[in-house]
Amino acid sequence: MGKIRPKDMKFLDSALMNSETYFDYVERFKKICLSMFEWVNLPDSMNARYLEECLYYKGQASLLKDELYGFINTQCASNGYLNIYGLPSSLNCYSYQYNSIRNLYTGLDGQEDKDCILVMNNWQRIPTATTIELFCQRLAEAEQVASVNIKAQKTPVLIVVDENQRLMMENLYAQYDGNRPFIFGDKNQVGDNVVKSISTGADFIADKIMDYKKEIWNELLTFLGINNIMLEKKERLVSDEANSNNELINLNLQSFLAPRQEACRQFNEKFGLTGTDKEISVRVRSDLY
Numbered sequence: 001m002g003k004i005r006p007k008d009m010k011f012l013d014s015a016l017m018n019s020e021t022y023f024d025y026v027e028r029f030k031k032i033c034l035s036m037f038e039w040v041n042l043p044d045s046m047n048a049r050y051l052e053e054c055l056y057y058k059g060q061a062s063l064l065k066d067e068l069y070g071f072i073n074t075q076c077a078s079n080g081y082l083n084i085y086g087l088p089s090s091l092n093c094y095s096y097q098y099n100s101i102r103n104l105y106t107g108l109d110g111q112e113d114k115d116c117i118l119v120m121n122n123w124q125r126i127p128t129a130t131t132i133e134l135f136c137q138r139l140a141e142a143e144q145v146a147s148v149n150i151k152a153q154k155t156p157v158l159i160v161v162d163e164n165q166r167l168m169m170e171n172l173y174a175q176y177d178g179n180r181p182f183i184f185g186d187k188n189q190v191g192d193n194v195v196k197s198i199s200t201g202a203d204f205i206a207d208k209i210m211d212y213k214k215e216i217w218n219e220l221l222t223f224l225g226i227n228n229i230m231l232e233k234k235e236r237l238v239s240d241e242a243n244s245n246n247e248l249i250n251l252n253l254q255s256f257l258a259p260r261q262e263a264c265r266q267f268n269e270k271f272g273l274t275g276t277d278k279e280i281s282v283r284v285r286s287d288l289y
Helices: 006-035 048-058 128-154 163-177 206-224 239-270
Strands: 037-040 060-066 070-082 088-095 098-104 115-120 157-160 196-199 281-284
Touching: 006 048, 006 128, 006 206, 037 048, 037 239, 048 060, 048 070, 048 115, 048 128, 060 088, 060 098, 070 098, 070 115, 088 115, 115 239, 128 206, 206 239, 239 281
Parallel strands: 098 115
Antiparallel strands: 037 281, 060 070, 060 115, 070 088, 088 098, 157 196
């Protein structure tokens, strides 16, 4: 691999900033996704954080009772044939240093130590991570475009110099770019015949880009089922408009919540916890109603 030249560092810094911006958005929304639901009354041997991580990255997880560990939750993969409802007849339930093939619980006759409950992130068992990453790519791209446009307002010219003067002008321009004034007094090296400038004519559009970014942000929050009406809008929302948006938000939220609630129902039914003080449930984690 060739040696990295100093002039290549600017490209590397820009690429690193693009990457860091993208991953920063991914981590922000990942924290939101992993905090949306509260699993109530889970046995101590289960782990709600790991359960939500499996759903976020894999789209599905399993709940089961193990002879050694008791009640546990694991990752899972489809196994066996599909039943009449298009679900796998059995699951490969696995985790770190753990693996077990279990039959999918259907409510019919089965054995406690042979069945497992399938937890679905949504009815299609699609991971949340893939959609989050697509949205974050768009957010990061908008952020970088806005940054470049703002930068262009600070340096709206191209400097044309003789190749022999390149390093000198780069050093001077670096001071200018860093908000440091510079004085250069050699009229023989800097003059009309030596240095020429070309206006880039960069219009300020960062405000429009940021509005576009807010639209992406709102769309992502709507996908997650999070209310985003509070963000600015030029005209007031009429009642029908607000209700329509709230309905869409609620349906998106239910697409995540309903499959989790169904898994709780099956778990309680399977292990005889329905109506007892050990019955598990899941709810939206929010103090804002």
